[in-house]
Amino acid sequence: MSAPLQRACWPLERLGDAAVALAERLGLSQAQPHLGAPPQDADPWTLTRWLETLEPALHLEFHPAEPSLQLLGTMLTHHLPALALLPAAEGKGVLVLLRATGRHLVLLSPEGHAIEVDRDEIADALSHAAVAAAAPHLEPLLDLAAVPLRRRPAARRALLVDWLGEQQVAQLWRVRIAAAAPVRRQASHAHLPRLAALIALAFAAYQILLLLSWWMIGNGAFSGRLHPGWITAWTLVLLSSAPFLQASGWLQGRVSIAVARLLKARLLRGSLSVDPDRLKHEGIGHQIGRVIEAETFELLSLNGGFLGLLALFQLPAAATVLALGPGGALQVAALLAWSAFTAVSALRLYRARLRWSHRSLRLTHDTIERMVGNRTRLVQQPEASWHDEEDRDLASVAQAAAAMDRGEVIMRAVIPRGWLVLGVASLLPATLAEALPTARLAVGLGGVLLAYQGFYLLSQSLTQILTAHVSWTLVRDMFHAGAAPPRAVPVRPHAEDAAPTAPTVPTVLHASGLxxxxxxxxxxxxxxxxxxxxxxxRILLRGSSGGGKSTLASLLAGLREAHEGTLLLDGLDRHTLGREAWRRRVVLVPQFHDNHVFTASFAFNLLVGRRWPAHDEDYRAAEAVCHGLGLGKLLERMPGGLSEMVGEAGWRLSHGERSRMFVARALLQSPRVLILDESFGALDPENVLRCLEYVTRQDCSLILISHP
Incomplete structure (x- = not known):
């Protein structure tokens, strides 16, 4: 190991400090969490779980990656920043990889310095253990093939890549700013302010060059000096504006991709963080309407913003040209008056669009509810009244749509074309009062046309921006729900999350006055x-229906927050421990109607709460749990075994098989506390006893909820 690589290596016990230093380097500096040392002999999966406990405090996400020798170089070039586990004879270490510069990687040292190290050297150091185990088997092959010494390094490398194949040779963690991080930090990390400034400069340069080119050709034409030199200069200036226009389009694409990625990540996190009771109350139709509005917001806000930015350059330029023309102050006043009329028309369109959106969202909700309950309606509701409410809702939406369409006609057609009439009319007094030279008249008409283009862009922009803002009012609560919750105390990871050691206190979960x-x-x-x-x-919780058993289970599992009282897990409350860390320790199997089967393989449905993509040990653990819960015959019956697709909503599984799959999914998460809410109600007595016997043998506290 070279001296620069040694200086950049962090000891494994300082893995938490390395993560904090990387967060500060990414601009996420904040109160440093209380860090405990990770277990020295932990495997990569245990270290991943340990790093996950830091994610809420650091606003980072650590995604494990286990590349093969063939993919290691690509990983070290295109998937940075990252943390890398460095095996060494004197003990494991950690490398903090910041970025790639040519054939070198920039590493962050424990002293906070940036050190450049050759990428191939880092790749060799990370894969040393796997390569060293395979290397002795290659030399006899090279000798047998009589490979020349000068060609042996390349031949050895090719044989190693082929020998190791898809075998894991290194352990890395790709680091990404979490979707819950402050929007300002995410935008800064994605270089959005710089890109926006570059777009504005490109637009300004394009507009200036465009005006200059037409001034040159106009000046030459009306002064009678239109010789080849002026035409050549005009052509060169006009062509010079084209790169700026192309650059602005390319920058717009980069901004659109970056903003869309950030928006989708935040909305996805928000959709998973919204209060489940609220989701149930609003209904699935309301959520589908939100998804539609979120897509509308994403598509229109960016495009409307770009058009508005271009209009903001053209309208001041038009006002300057009009002020220099024969109309002078009168035309400038007409421009300002028409701008005020545009603002009033935009406000009326916004109100009409808002009414239409709310009525359309309600119509979507009601339609989905009718589709879900269609069989009940066919049986119990008189046929003559099936469509009464639908007709009334459609009429209301059509009325709101008509008002919105009238507003859009005014914005898209009347605003730009109406300015042409007003602009030319405001030029008439100066034209009738005196005989204007052709050049001055051309300047006035040019200003009117330039303002027409500005109003056209402004009307298109306002229409899209207002529509996007209406959509934003419907999805902003989901966006804000994806933000990181306030933390009273920084995260303090515990060793028992990484290694199953004996707890220091016998109490795991304590509730008082909930x-x-x-x-x-x-x-x-x-x-x-x-x-x-x-x-x-081993606790059996029994009570009458509606007595609060499931509510208590959701409080203990961290799905809901108590309005009063104290709830502690290993001596820490939910805000201190973090929502994700709490739910990893206390796992709830809710009632059947509150659980879900994904349209994926049986293995994915089992391991979605553990790790995906899964490793061989995960598949072995899943098979063991399935056999313990009596699902062995199911695995034998399915041709694909764990890889068999279970169908949409698990239609290929029986009620009892799905119930046991939910329990297996929870057990595979290795919980500290397992809560089963009427999970065995669909099983026969023999399978109930078998499942209970297996569950009670697990090394966790167990709460079983059942009816009397």
Missing amino acids: GFRYPDRAAPVLDRCSLTIARND
Whole structure:
């Protein structure tokens, strides 16, 4: 190992400090979390789980990657920044990879310095263990083939790539700024402010060169000096504006891609963070309408913003030309008056669009609800009244759409064309008062046409921006839900999340005085509820229907927050530990109607809460859990085994098989506390006893919810 690589290597016990230093380097500097050292003998999967406990505090995401020798070079070039596990004779270390510069990589040293190291040297150091194990087997082959010494390094490399194939040779963690990070930090990391400034400069340069070119040709034409030199100069200036126009288009594409990526990531996180009770109350139709509006916001906001930026350059330029023309102040005043009329028309269109959006969203919601309950309606509702509500809703939407269409006609057609009439009319007094030279008249008409183009772009821009803003009002709560919640105390990772060691205290989960009330109910569901759960406790929670058992389970699992009282897991509350870390430790298997089967393979449905893509040990663990829960016959029956597709919503599985799959999914997450909410109601007594016997043997506290 070279001296620069040694200086850039962090000891494994300082893995948390390396992650914090990288976060600060990415502009996410904040209060440093309390860090504990990761276990020295932990495997990469355990280290990944340990790093995940830092994600909420650092606003980073650590994505594990295990490249083969063939893909290692690509990973080290195009997937940075990253952390890399460096095996060494004196102990494991960590490399903080910042960026690639040619054939070198920039590494962050423990002292905070940037050090450049050759990429091939880093690749050899990361893959040393795997290559060293295979190298002794290659020399006899090279000797047997009589490969010349000068060609042996290349031949050895090719044989290693072929020998190792898809075998993992290194352990890296790709680092990305989390979707929950502040938007300003994400935009800065994506270089959006710089790109926006470059777009503005390109637009300004294009507009200036365009005006200069037409001034040159106009001046030459009306002064009678239109000789080849002026034409050549005009052509060169006009051609010079083309690169700036192309550059602005290319920059727009980069901004669009970056903004779309950030927006989709935040909305996806927000959709997974919205209160589940609120989602149930709003209904699936409302959520589908939100998705449609989110797509509208993304498409129109960027395009409308670019058009508006171009209009902001053209209208001031037009005002300058009009001020220099024969109309003078009168034409400038007409331009300002028409701009005010445009603003009023835009406000009316916004209100009409807002009314249409709300009525359309309600129509989408009602339509989806009718589709879901169509069989019930066919059986229980009189046929004559099937479409009464639909006709009324459609009429309301059509009325709002007509008002919106009238507003769009004014914006898209009347605004630009109406200015042509007003602009030419404002030029008439100066034309009638005196005999204007042809050149001055051309300047006035040129200003009118330039303002026409500006109003055309402005009308298109405002129409799209206002539509995008209406869509934003419908999706902004989901966007804000994806933001990181405020943290009272920084994260403090625990070693037991990385290695199953004995707890320092017998109490795992402690609740005191919990209270919870649903928004639409006056009486609380839970009132002064207290309990203590120790390690490996076995608790049976029984009660009448509607008594609050499932609500208590959701509070313990971190799906809901108690309105009063204290809930501690290993002595830490939910805000201190973090929502993700809490849910990894306390795993709930909700009732059947609240669970879901993905349209994917059986293995994905089992391991989605553990790790995906899965490794061989994950598949072995999944098979063991399935056999323990009595799903062995199911695996034997499926031709593809764990890779078999289960169909949409799991239609290929029986009710009982799906119930046991939900339990297996939870067990494969290795929880500290497992909560089963009526999970065995669809099983026969023999399978219930088998599943209970297997679940009670697991090394976790167990809460079983059942009816009396």
